[in-house]
Structures are given as C-alpha cells and as structure tokens.
Amino acid sequence: MSRPSPRALILGLNYPPETTGISPYTGAMARGLVHRGVIACVLTAHPHYPDWKIKPGYGQWSRNEHLAGVDVTRLLHYVPVSPKGLRRLFSELSFGARLFGRRWGRPDAIVAVSPALISSAMAAVRHQLTARKTPFVVWVQDLYALGLAETGQAPGLVIRAMSAIEGWLLRRADKVVVIHDRFAARVAQDFGVSRDRIQVIRNWTHLPPAPVVDVAATRARHQWGDRETVVLHAGNMGVKQGLSNVIAAARAANTAGEPVKFVLLGAGSELSRLKSEGADIPNLQFLAPLNDADFVSALSSADCLLVNELFGVAEMAVPSKLTSYFSAGRPVIAATDVAGITADEIRAADAGVVVPAGDPAALLDAAVSLGADPDRASQLGANGLLYCSTVLDEDSAIDQFTQLLVQLIDRDDRTTESVPRTQTIEAR
Known part of the structure; x- marks a missing residue:
C-alpha cells in the first residue's frame, strides 16, 4: 500500500494576490510544495497589503479558494487604515483569534509565517493545546521585536514584551527557518534557540523571467x-x-x-x-x-x-x-x-x-x-x-523546505503512534 502524500498547513497573514512583501514567497512556497507531492492548505487573511484596505471583491467572513493546487481559506480580520501602535496590535490579535477558532484538520506539519508575530504565537498556543505532536515550523521573514526597536515604533516595555513572545515562539518550534545567515546568528544569540534547530533557506526572485523590454x-x-x-x-x-x-x-x-x-x-x-x-x-x-x-x-x-x-x-x-x-x-x-x-x-x-x-x-x-x-x-x-x-534560486529553496518538512514528518512518524488521517486538510 502506497504511503499517502504528506500534508502541510501554512498559517500566514499575507498571500497572493498581494504582490509585495512576504506574500509572493508564501504563495510560491505553497505552490512549490504541491508540485513536489505535498498537499498544501493555507489559512490566511483577505488581501489588504500594502494599501491597508481589503481588495475589492474580498471581505467575506470566510472564503474558500483553490489556487494553483493549493486550498486557501481566507478569514476576515480587522484591517486598520493606519497600521500603527494599538491598531496594528488589534489587527494581529483579530487574525490570531480567527486562526485559533478554525478547524485545522489533521496536517502532518504546520508552518507559521512570522511576521505577524502575535497571530503566529496564538497559533502556537493552539498547536500546544490540540496538536502538539505535529511538527511546528516557524518561517521567519522579519525579526519582529528588533524591527520595533530599530524603527522606534514602540516604547521599551512593549519591545521587551514582544521580544519575550518572539523568543517563546521560536524556542518552542521544532524548526526555525530564517532567510539569512545573520538572522540565524541573531535568533541563536538573542532568543537562545539552539543552532541545530535553525535552518537558513534564502528567499528567491519571485518575478517571472523578464521578457525583452522596450x-x-x-x-x-x-x-x-x-x-x-x-x-x-x-x-x-x-x-x-x-x-x-x-x-x-x-x-x-x-x-x-x-x-x-x-x-x-x-x-x-x-x-x-x-x-x-x-x-x-x-x-x-x-x-x-x-x-x-x-x-x-x-x-x-x-x-x-x-x-x-x-x-x-x-x-x-x-x-x-x-x-x-x-x-x-x-x-x-x-x-x-x-x-x-x-x-x-x-x-x-x-x-x-x-x-x-x-x-x-x-x-x-x-x-x-x-x-x-x-x-x-x-x-x-x-x-x-x-x-x-x-544564490537566490527558487527551486533550490523550495526543495530545501520540502526536504525539511518531510524529515520532520518522518521523525514524527517514527516517534509517535500512527493515527489514521484524512487525505486532505480541512480548514473550513
């Protein structure tokens, strides 16, 4: 009997059709996993970045889509006109609450994309309570607390609180994926994550090959x-x-x-x-x-x-x-x-x-x-x-990510009792 395809659940605030920031990488990763035989499901928000308003045609309480082989569920959350201070915090909290309250099905691995830090941490709490034996990966695109400090967008008390949350999230992950060697050094030094649980997978060029330009x-x-x-x-x-x-x-x-x-x-x-x-x-x-x-x-x-x-x-x-x-x-x-x-x-x-x-x-x-x-x-x-x-090759990056997930799933299968699972991830 052939082994069923591994199933990955990706949790992230941004996803195509957003064209800037983290979204293109999350979208390409999900599609790439599908092409490599992984069943991928995404829980995300409605497209709203960088304009900070929901794209026309979206905005339902929840919306299910099937995009390039990926099951995508969009959850309505609070989108502030001015994403600063408490408004930004409430935005992330509202998305985290939606993630926390959804059915996740029975994925073989979970990937939380950070930022948004708060919603990723809330997902980690949910994982701890209901699916702690499932491998949990945090894919770090930005260092959140460091960003608050470097941009001066928060007082010291808030920065220390965010740093504590970020450290807890990263230390409890089975694997932390970062996009640069210097990120790896900071995660190990600032948050006490052992270096063997950190893997560097570079981002890539996500635009299509350039045609001849006039x-x-x-x-x-x-x-x-x-x-x-x-x-x-x-x-x-x-x-x-x-x-x-x-x-x-x-x-x-x-x-x-x-x-x-x-x-x-x-x-x-x-x-x-x-x-x-x-x-x-x-x-x-x-x-x-x-x-x-x-x-x-x-x-x-x-x-x-x-x-x-x-x-x-x-x-x-x-x-x-x-x-x-x-x-x-x-x-x-x-x-x-x-x-x-x-x-x-x-x-x-x-x-x-x-x-x-x-x-x-x-x-x-x-x-x-x-x-x-x-x-x-x-x-x-x-x-x-x-x-x-x-250096910035998409196929190489997604191959590395796929191999990482498969290794975590294989390890989980060897160390836990086998449990029958459905063939798809239900996130509805």
Missing part, C-alpha cells in the same frame, strides 16, 4: 527623459523605508540642477504624507502599483534601483525587493546602515553601492556617479543577475 517605450510611457538618471524605489512605503530621505535627495537634485529623477512606485501607510511632503518637487514622481509585466519593465528601464531604510534599521529584515532588483539587471543603491544586513547583501552580490541611511547628499552623489558611468552600472547589474541564478 526600454525607450517604457521610459516614454512613464515620462522619464533620455538624459535624466531615473532612480526607482519600488514596494511598500512604510515607516521602515524612511522615504523622507528620498524626498530630500530629490529636492537637493532639483536645487542643484542635477538631471536625476527619483521615482516612488507602490503604496503603503506613508504614501499620503510623502506625496504632501514632495508635492512641489518636479523631479519626484509617484507611480501606483503595476501588474507584474509592467513592474518588470519599469525595473529594467530605470537607471538605478533604490533600497532606502530608516536611519537605525540594520538587522530586522532583508528587503524583499532586493531579489526583484537583482533579477532586473540594474545597479542598486542602498541607503542603509553601512554595517547592516542589507549592506552585506549588496556587497555579497557586488550589485550596487551602499551609502549611509538618512544622508540625502550621499544618495544623490551615488545616483549622479552611476548615471555618469554606464559601464560600471552595467557591470553591477550583471553581477546582480549572476547572484540571482547562483
């Missing part, structure tokens, strides 16, 4: 001049990005008469404020989110791609936009902590230049320098493409 047509469509250096920042516009630095750099370029245009593509909680702050700057442009094809075209047609982080942000996250940037073959400017994790990634790929966070003059100088040296810009872009193909 750069001239794309630049004309977005009103980018042939003689100006276009510096494009794509993705979420939130507190962590510290995009007032870009506004200041654009203003300095305009004052100095430098032919540099700064473009902010995407949405986020800071968008309205940034538009107001930069309303009088002619060489600053805001673009609404684009579909995948137009997004790839925009990245490939800009002269430089920008990662900008708030002063003080150093270790909390590896910006997800980097994988897309590298795949576009354009040089990257990273305005960030020069000793931080983002700077390390740029240097590892040799795909761009690093300037200090919160220094608009240094940002402008880097843009002018790259604009004046097309050969260097081209080489840095080519280095990013090579890094994508050798």
